[in-house]
Amino acid sequence: MNDLRTRLNARKPAADRAFTINCVPGISLVFSLLVSSHVVAQSTAPTIRLFPTTVVEDLRQTSSVAKEMESGLQEVIGRLDQQQQLYLESKCDGAEDDPGCQRLSRQLGATYLDMLAIMEERLPDMEHTVNNTRLSLEKRLRSELGNKMTPWTLQETLLGGNPRETSAPSPTMRGRSGMRLSERFKQYYQLVASSSSQTDQSLAVLASDIYLDMEETSELIARTREEIARATLIEQLNQSFGTITPEMMEVVGGVKSILFGDETSQMQIAGPPPASIEQAYRSPLEN
């Protein structure tokens, strides 16, 4: 069983570890948290208002900010790739005392600092839009699902009109899907913007999923911003000694895969065997 709480909790120790090493793994975690969503497409009109225009607009804005951040980082990451390649091809690994290698190492470190600077510059916007979305959703969830519904009505909402109908085709957006960050937000936006074609059950799940992502993302962005100054200082010190840390290499790889997608294929789980709804027995005792 795919336990979402386990999924969320499993991220936290990884995030904590990342922050003690360097800020950028934190950033990559931030991005990875922005991806999950349960997508369900049904065709009845919603009666609960979980996605007013403000939330839709916040999501669109977040997608746009993420795109700007990607554009800014794309060039610097490309440069880092080239420098790293050159460093390896020059067999500098293990030859740190070589003057040429020291120069390459400093160049690599400088580019790395550029990347940190771009993230530092873009993160406040990201934090702002993520927080706006989170607060709007929080208000709607509290009102629509928390205060206006009993446990039974919530269950009926999630089941929709036909409790025997399997809802989601597949959780295609949950987890790291290998797509660009801005694309993920674009998908959130498109799903929510076309909410008139979604049922209440899918909207409730979608809103919950986005909200929990935003909640954790918001916290991680704040912590990441605090860490950037420290990481920058450490890298500036490394520059003085011409050292390339293993974390730098990992960070660049991580940021690339999260921002620009990776090749990791998603595990497909077989769906349930088809059942005949017509033949389903309905007891007079059934609720």
Add this chain to the structure above:
Amino acid sequence: MRKMKVSAPLKVALLIATCSAMLASCATTPPPCVSPQTRNLDHAIEDVKSNLRGGGCAAHFDRYYDELLTIAEGDPKAENKRVFSEFLVWSGDQGLLSQRQARDYYNRYFNVKFTSMQGDYNNCSHTCPRRDRVMLNMERELSDKERGLLKVSLDSAGYYRADELYQEVELVLEATCTACNAVR
């Protein structure tokens, strides 16, 4: 002599009283409430009904229900849902179960919806303070649904929907309760 004449009827009365007491005690001895000996569900249900009639074995209802489920697992089919429903309706008619109990017995095993997800108050005030307990109860119920829907009735679609519902409730409650508790 006169004394003897008085004590003889007394002895007879005493004997009759003793026999009556013995007969009465025989009548109130609880029936054995034996388990159904057959592996055929219909026959097993008839056996159980005959034991339950009169109410002598009513206290064993849970055990009987569990045994019937075990027997049904040996011959799973969609029709079993109806068989259990009719048995529970009969139990209600016999006064062995209230209507609510009959519904709970049925829905816990054979319905997608969770009987443990009930309450008359809103989620912020009722469900969120006891969310862990609600989820634990739902998890237990899901295991009963696996038995009723999947193993007894071969209703895999129903069971997978219940499993999915469990996960959705977990996610939605986590988000909703976080929102309810947020003090900003």
